Every structure is written in C-alpha cells, then in structure tokens.
Amino acid sequence: MLVHLFKLIWNKKRQNFLLMLEMFVSFIVLFVVFTLSVFYYNNYRKQQGFEYEDVWAVNYGLPPGITSKDSINMLVESLRNMISSMPQVEQLSFTGNNIPYSANIFNTSIDYKGKGVISDIYTADTRYAEVLNLTMLSGNWGFKKGERKQRSAVVVNTTLKEVLFGQEEAIGKRVKVDNEELEVTGVVNDFKSKGDYQEPGNGLFRIPDSIDHQAQSMILLKISPDADAAFEAKLYKAVSNFSKNTSVEIEHLSKKREAKNRLTLIPMLILFTVASFLIINVALGLFGVLWYTINRRKPEIGLRRAVGASGTDISGQISGEALVLTTISVLAGCFFAVQFPLLNVFDLPSNVYFAAILLSVTFIYLLVIICSVYPARQAASIYPALALHEE
Structure with missing residues (x-):
C-alpha cells in the first residue's frame, strides 16, 4: 500500500510540487523557531545566580580637571563614605x-x-x-x-x-x-x-x-526595600554635587532586566509571526488540494467502493497520500536541519537542534493529520451510485 501511495504521488509530482515546497519551507522556519524556543527555554530554566531586586546602578563621572590618581582615589573614597552613610544603602561596589x-x-x-x-x-x-x-x-x-x-x-x-x-x-x-x-x-x-x-x-x-x-564609572548599590523616590532624588543630588558638570544616571536592575528580556524576545515574536502565516498558508493549501482532489476523483473513488473498498480504506488512502507528501518534504527538511548539529552552526548544544527537529516533525505531521481528517471523511461518504450519477 505504501509503495502504491508513493507511485501515485510521484506520478503527480508536478501538481504536488508547490505544496511540497511550502511544507519544506515551513519545516525550515519551524526548525529555526523551535531551535530558538528550546534554547531560550533551557536558559530560562537555569538559576538566575544573583539578586537583582533592590539593586541600583549609578552612572557617575569624575570631576573635570583632576588627573592625579591619588586625588581621584581620595575623592571617590569620600563619595563611597557619603553614600554608605545613607541608611537605605546596605552595600555598594564600584x-x-x-x-x-x-x-x-x-x-x-x-x-x-x-x-x-x-x-x-x-x-x-x-x-x-x-x-x-x-x-x-x-x-x-x-x-x-x-x-x-x-x-x-x-x-x-x-x-x-x-x-x-x-x-x-x-x-x-x-x-x-x-x-x-x-x-x-x-x-x-x-x-x-x-x-x-x-x-x-x-x-x-x-x-x-x-x-x-x-x-570604574558605575556604582552598584544594594538598597533596602523601603527606599522610595525621595531617597532616589537625594542620592541623585549627592552624586551630582560630586560629579559637578558630568551627567549622572540612576537605573534599577529590575527594570533593566525587563528591557533586556523584551529585546531578546523581539526576534522570536517576528519569527513566530512569519511561521504562523506560513503554517496557515500550508494548512489552507493542503485542505484545498485534498478537497479539489476528492471532487476530481469521485469516479475513481466510486469505482473502488463498487469493487468492495470500505469507507475506512478510502479515508486511509486520502490521509496516506497527504502523509506521503509530508514525508517527502520533511525528509528534505531534516537533511538540511541535521547539518546544524553536525557542523556546530551557531555553537549551540546538539540536543537543542535535535529537540527542534523532533518538535518540527511532530508539528508538521499533526497539522497534516488535522487538515486531512475532514476531506478524508468526505471521500469515505461517496457511494458508487452517487459517483456514477455525477459521471
């Protein structure tokens, strides 16, 4: 049966070429998306390793016109003592x-x-x-x-x-x-x-x-949880008086973390959007091709039913042809995807690539099965008398 299905697909390779190409491109895009997803997920599961809550970063500048290293050290040590004396500051580091x-x-x-x-x-x-x-x-x-x-x-x-x-x-x-x-x-x-x-x-x-x-142009401060905007203004004024004409900026590591995570996820959102459009296009294309094939092959299906084929046999043939189309596209996609771990592209762990390949294959097959269920059931409901009547 499987050999027969491959022969049917091969004999109609011109008609099925565009659909197989869409599946191939979709597989590659899904492979990229799942590779990044698995990589990011594995990293997200790892321990943070440090505490960023209630840690502030102060970007300061040395007063202009001072070049002596001893003078700079004395000034900075005085800044350290001044900030350390504030009750909300638990610890600081240059x-x-x-x-x-x-x-x-x-x-x-x-x-x-x-x-x-x-x-x-x-x-x-x-x-x-x-x-x-x-x-x-x-x-x-x-x-x-x-x-x-x-x-x-x-x-x-x-x-x-x-x-x-x-x-x-x-x-x-x-x-x-x-x-x-x-x-x-x-x-x-x-x-x-x-x-x-x-x-x-x-x-x-x-x-x-x-x-x-x-x-060392930054100061990291471990701040007590009760520090408020008033303390931040006081801290800013104190550092500004030290830095004279240079700019001073105070940032919270918790907010910088959120901004950094958003920046990392932007490429993922773009890829997800592209992949979604491709998947929808493939699903509609597959559904349309199967629907058109069933309407065009009603005489063939009616003849098979007349010689004893059951509805399950007809449904299995339609779904089988769709799965064979998918298998050809997936095998071509896997050939290129396997090159990534073999050639150590992007220096990612091999298990990330293999997990992405497995997820991509599973997703493509599930999509094809879902799209072929209804057309296959419609084909199974065709009776010989109906097919001969339309003929």
Missing part, C-alpha cells in the same frame, strides 16, 4: 560599565598554557559579590589580608573554570589577559547577566590591588 543587563560588553582572550578562550571581562572591587549576592564556590574574592600580592587577582565563573582548567583546582592558577599575568583567587557561580533567556557564558572578574576609579 565597577565598570558592563553591569548586569547592560548593553555594554567587554570581552577578550584568556590564555592558559597556550589555550585561549574568549571571555567577558568585568572590573569590580571586593564588595561586588556582596552587592549581587554571588556564591563563592571556592577561594576568595581577591587576596586575603596579609597575602603577598605579586600580581592582580581575578575570579572566574564556573563555565570559564571548566573550559580552562577542567577538573583541576583553579585557585592559584595563572592566566594571561592582554599579556598581563593574573592569578585566580576564587571561583564564583554562573549568573545570567545578559537576561533570563541568555546563557551565562565565560566570565572573568578583575579585582585590582589599588582601585582604578578611572576604569
């Missing part, structure tokens, strides 16, 4: 402008024993982990008091630790960043700083021996 959920990205190559990987680089002082409530898995955030500091300290996240050192102990290892030798003093948990739907990726945190405030 850091670079690539804070969580920011559009700013700084990455470079990390070298260890000739092995180089690209990693995000963060510059932060020793209070950074306390503000975001990061979990130290081993070691410390910087050197302990009294330790000899021959080089700058860095902390790596779990992902970068596994890439560089595997199962080896990371503490005490020396890595090179832009030809500068740095010593790993701690390993911190992964955290999703680029949004809920993005994977953490490699992360390295530089903790300078002496704070370079010229490279």
